[in-house]
Amino acid sequence: MSNVEPLLLAGRWQASLSSEGSFRAADPTTGDAIGPAFPVSGAADIEAAVAAGSAVAAELAAAPAERIAAFLDAYADALDADADTLVALANAETALPAPTRLRGNELPRTSGQLRQAAAAVRSYSWTQPVIDTAAGLRSHRAPLSKPVLVFGPNNFPFAFNAIAGSDFASAIAARNPVIAKAHPLHPATSQRMAQLAHTALLAAGLPAAAVQLLYQFDNPLGLKLAGDARLGAIGFTGSRGGGLALKAAADAAGIPFYAELSSVNPVFMLPGILAERGEALAQEFFASCTLGSGQFCTNPGVVVVPHGAEGDAFVAAATAHFAAAAPMVLFSQSGLEHLTQGIATLRAAGAELLAGGVVGEGGFRHAPTLLSVDAGAFIAQPQALQTEAFGPVSLLVRVTDVEAMVQVATAFEGNLTGTLYRAGDGSDDAAWQRIAPVLRARVGRLINSRMPTGVAVSAAQNHGGPFPSTGHPGFTSVGMPAAIHRFAALHSYDAVPDALLPIELRDRNPGNVQRTIDGVTGVSDVGAGS
Structure with a gap:
C-alpha cells in the first residue's frame, strides 16, 4: 500500500504492519474526499504500539522533569510557528472558521495548554507532595509507568486532538507514554501535529516511542485494546455509546477510564x-x-x-x-x-x-x-x-x-x-x-448569567461532571495541574532514607515546591518550619 500514509509507530514513521484498508478525510462543505489515504490499522499495529509504549514507560517515568517540560514547551512553540499549515489543514477537514475559531482561539489554546503543563512539571505542582515526619511517611503523585491511550474527538482538531490536546499534555506531564488514536475526520491535521511532536520529542532527549499515532481501527480491535492490561489509563472524548463500550472493556481489565460522553448543559x-x-x-x-x-x-x-x-x-x-x-x-x-x-x-x-x-x-x-x-x-x-x-x-x-x-x-x-x-x-x-x-x-x-459555550483553560476549571457527562465526577479534562491527576498514581514511601526518595519528597526542597509537611503547606525544608 505505497500510496497510504505512514504511522508514527514504535519510535519512527513507518508503513502499517497490518493494514485493514484505508480511508480519506472529507470536505464537510461538499462531502467530497480530500487529501491522502491513511491506514486502518490491524492487530499487528496495535500490538506494536502497546509493546513499544510499554518498553519505554520506565525510562520516561525516570526522565528529569526539565526534559519533559522542555518537550512540552518546544512542541507548543512548533505548533505556533506552523500555524499557517495547521490552520489550512484543519479548515479543509472540518470547515471550522480559520481566522476566528482555528487561528484566533483553538490553536493558541492548544499551545497554551502545553505550556501550562510544562509549568506544572517544573513546579512539581501536579505531584502534591505530603510529608508526615512523625509517621515516617511521604507521598506524592507519580507516573503510572504504563502507556496511556488517548482517543481524540471530532469537534476540536487542535485543543482536544489525541496528539496535542489536554489529555495528551496531561499524560505526558505525568511522564507516561501516549498512544494517540486520532479522529478519522481530521487525519492530515493530526499527522502534521504528530510530525512536530516527534521532532520536539527527539530534541528533548526523550524516548522516541513515548509518542505514537494511530489513525483508525475497527471497533472489535478498539475494544480489545481498551481491555489490554498493559495500559495505564485511557482518555476518551466522544459519543456516549462508543465511550461506554470502551469503558466496559477497560473496567473488566481494571484500567482507569476517563471519559467525556455527552451533555445537554441546561x-x-x-x-x-x-x-x-x-x-x-x-x-x-x-x-x-x-x-x-x-x-x-x-x-x-x-x-x-x-x-x-x-x-x-x-x-x-x-x-x-x-x-x-x-x-x-x-x-x-x-x-x-x-x-x-x-x-x-x-x-x-x-x-x-x-x-x-x-x-x-x-x-x-x-x-x-x-x-x-x-x-x-x-x-x-x-x-x-x-x-x-x-x-x-x-x-x-x-x-x-x-x-x-x-x-x-x-x-x-x-x-x-x-x-x-x-x-x-x-x-x-x-x-x-x-x-x-x-x-x-x-x-x-x-x-x-452567561451561556456555557467556552471553556477557559484555568487551574480553577472543571470540564467534567457527574455521569453520564463523564465517567467520574472527581476529575477534569481541562486545567492544569488538576487534569494531570487522571494519569498519575499515588505513591507512598514508608521509612525510606532521604537519599533514596523522589526529589520532591526529600528533606531539602528542590526549589520553591509547594509541599505539605506535618499539616502545614509551604516551601520550606523539612525541619525548617513554614
Missing part, C-alpha cells in the same frame, strides 16, 4: 432577567447554540423558560432567530445522521418543532432547530427528552413557576455545565437559591 431563564433583557437573551442563546454549528460539548441543549408574557416574548424572539438562519455545515455524514435521529427522538417524545428541522443541500448541512415541550412531559420522559442532538439544536422546556423549575432540575442527568440567568436587581436571587442546590449536584460547572 440553562434556566429566571423571570426577572427575562423582564430586564429578554430579547437580548434570545440573541445570546441563538448565538451560543449555533456557535461552531452547535458542535460543542457545552452547547445549550435544553433551556428552561417560564410561561407568561416575558417568557413567551423570549420564545418568539428565539424562534425568529432560528427560523431565519441558513443550514449549517456539520463535520460528517454520520454526524448529520445522528443529529436527525436525535431530533426524531425528541419529537417522538412529545417535543414540538418551532423552527428548522430540515437537512440542507450540499455537503453535510442541517438547519438550526428549536423545539419546545411542557415541563410535565419533560418530567415524565426525562431520558428521551435529554437526548443529545449534537449540532445547532436546542429544546425549550416551558414551566409554570419556580417550583416547576426545581422539579425539572431534579430530572436532569449529570451534565458538564448548568446555567442560571438571574436579574441584576436581585429579584431572581430567591429563585436562584432554590434551584441552584438541585442543579449544583448534577453539573460540573455552575454558571451565573
